[in-house]
Amino acid sequence: MSINGELSAERTEELINLLKSRFDKNMKRHQALKWPDVETRLRANQHKLWSLNEMEETGGEPDVVSLNKETGEYQFIDCSAESPKGRRSLCYDREALDARKDNKPVNSVIDLAAEIGIELLTEEQYRDLQQLGKFDEKTSSWIKTPDNIKALGGALFADFRYDTVFVYHNGAQSYYAARAFRGLLNI
Known part of the structure; x- marks a missing residue:
């Protein structure tokens, strides 16, 4: 191990x-x-x-x-078909995690990615990934959020439905059992 x-x-x-x-x-x-x-x-x-x-x-x-x-x-x-199970139910970043009063998740996307040593996919990288197969047909994945959106308390996520990549927004404090994040590692 x-x-x-x-x-x-x-x-x-x-x-x-x-x-x-x-x-x-x-x-x-x-x-x-x-x-x-x-x-x-x-x-x-x-x-x-x-x-x-x-x-x-x-x-x-x-x-x-x-x-x-x-x-x-x-x-x-x-490249898991659905968002990675071991990274679900996380809010977007430490600021969002600290701001939650009730029902705090165990971690944030940004913190866990840093702990693992990987980067969050950008919207462009997520769209490129979808050219290699069909991913997140039942789940969704947080993606790297531009600073201007994050400064207003938002965060982006994406999924693949109806043969189309959709990019959406939520409050950075939100978290869902069917949403994780996909990472990348350069070696």
């Missing part, structure tokens, strides 16, 4: 095998990429494997979706 942000050798091998299996089953997500190159990058960045493991453990089913040719980094995104 993992201790203090590090994975055991056994868990590292399990995770890499799981990621390879997912890579092989979902080639449409990364047609131009080759697994040996991805695996080499993963093994050279052991500290990032802990974050990938946390993405997996919270139900995100991370998969590699692109390569940044400028930085050489692979981008992993949560």
Whole structure:
């Protein structure tokens, strides 16, 4: 398992095998990429494997979706069909969490993403993800909210219905059993 942000050798091998299996089953997500190159990058960045493991453990089913040719980094995104179960029922950020008087959730999206070591998807990244499959047909996912909206107490979320990506708003203090967040990790 993992201790203090590090994975055991056994868990590292399990995770890499799981990621390879997912890579092989979902080639449409990364047609131009080759697994040996991805695996080499993963093994050279052991500290990032802990974050990938946390993405997996919270139900995100991370998969590699692109390569940044400028930085050489692979981008992993949560590709679970529905929003990750282990990250649901969270309000948007610490300010919203602290402002709740009753029925506080256990954490906020922004805080949990930071704890895991991942970034929240932007609206553009969420729309790009939907080009790789159909995600959030029954759930929704918080997305990175522009500062001007957040300053007014709002937060954005998105889902996929009727063959369309919809972006909506809620108060940042709200939380729902069917809403989590999708993250990305550059390795």
